[in-house]
Amino acid sequence: MNRTLFSVSMITCILFLAVNSSHCFSEEVLFADSFDQGLSERWELVGLSPEDYRIREGGLEIRIRKPTAEHAIPMLKVKLPFSTRQSVIATVEVTVDGQPLQQGDSAGVCLTYQDRCLFSARKENHHGYWILSPGQVEFIGRPGEEGNPGKYTVRYWPADEEFGPLRIVVRQEYAYFQVGPSKKKEFKTFFHSAITSHSADLGFGLFATGNNDKVERWVRFDHFEVTR
Numbered sequence: 001m002n003r004t005l006f007s008v009s010m011i012t013c014i015l016f017l018a019v020n021s022s023h024c025f026s027e028e029v030l031f032a033d034s035f036d037q038g039l040s041e042r043w044e045l046v047g048l049s050p051e052d053y054r055i056r057e058g059g060l061e062i063r064i065r066k067p068t069a070e071h072a073i074p075m076l077k078v079k080l081p082f083s084t085r086q087s088v089i090a091t092v093e094v095t096v097d098g099q100p101l102q103q104g105d106s107a108g109v110c111l112t113y114q115d116r117c118l119f120s121a122r123k124e125n126h127h128g129y130w131i132l133s134p135g136q137v138e139f140i141g142r143p144g145e146e147g148n149p150g151k152y153t154v155r156y157w158p159a160d161e162e163f164g165p166l167r168i169v170v171r172q173e174y175a176y177f178q179v180g181p182s183k184k185k186e187f188k189t190f191f192h193s194a195i196t197s198h199s200a201d202l203g204f205g206l207f208a209t210g211n212n213d214k215v216e217r218w219v220r221f222d223h224f225e226v227t228r
Helices: 003-020
Strands: 029-033 044-046 053-056 059-063 075-079 088-097 106-113 116-126 129-139 152-158 166-171 174-179 188-194 202-209 218-227
Touching: 059 202, 075 106, 088 106, 106 166, 116 166, 116 174, 116 202, 129 174, 129 188, 202 218
Parallel strands: none
Antiparallel strands: 029 218, 044 075, 053 059, 059 218, 075 202, 088 166, 088 218, 106 116, 106 202, 116 129, 129 152, 166 174, 174 188
């Protein structure tokens, strides 16, 4: 076997096992909000007004808002005590309520530093298809071509409810986009990336953004939780 291919395969396998076994261990709940009793006072508005969110039928709803020069991703954010070197998982259920979303609309959860998004896991309307984003990176080259960026493609999966909640897994200065557990109790990892090292001013945000906010559209969030 090609040594480079073997190394890449081994690293991928180790990362897969580490991320997908994270739910098997004892977890400390850093923050949880089911929204059925209102909104926790720990949430902060970033680029949103009080009219841009509401509690409805036991869930949080956020109105689609355009990004601004000051706030690239308007969001509800909660600041939490952890570092990017620790193992932290954020999970939330995201569904569309009422008016269908438009091309380019997206909603999900993001890892934040101060008021800036470091990494996000989202559902997105892409040319009429409701997909999970970022997509799953796949190698399409030959052995020995792993170092060529042109030998990779991105596969997008439909944002079916059967996949389960959106998840961001932070571990050892990497962030992973994952969904699950599914109805079959399975987890699936789509994308991962190195992130900037931080030990303070971190948190997670919930967002719903699009290029056109003149037509009212809302996205629903349920059962948000962050564990370590």
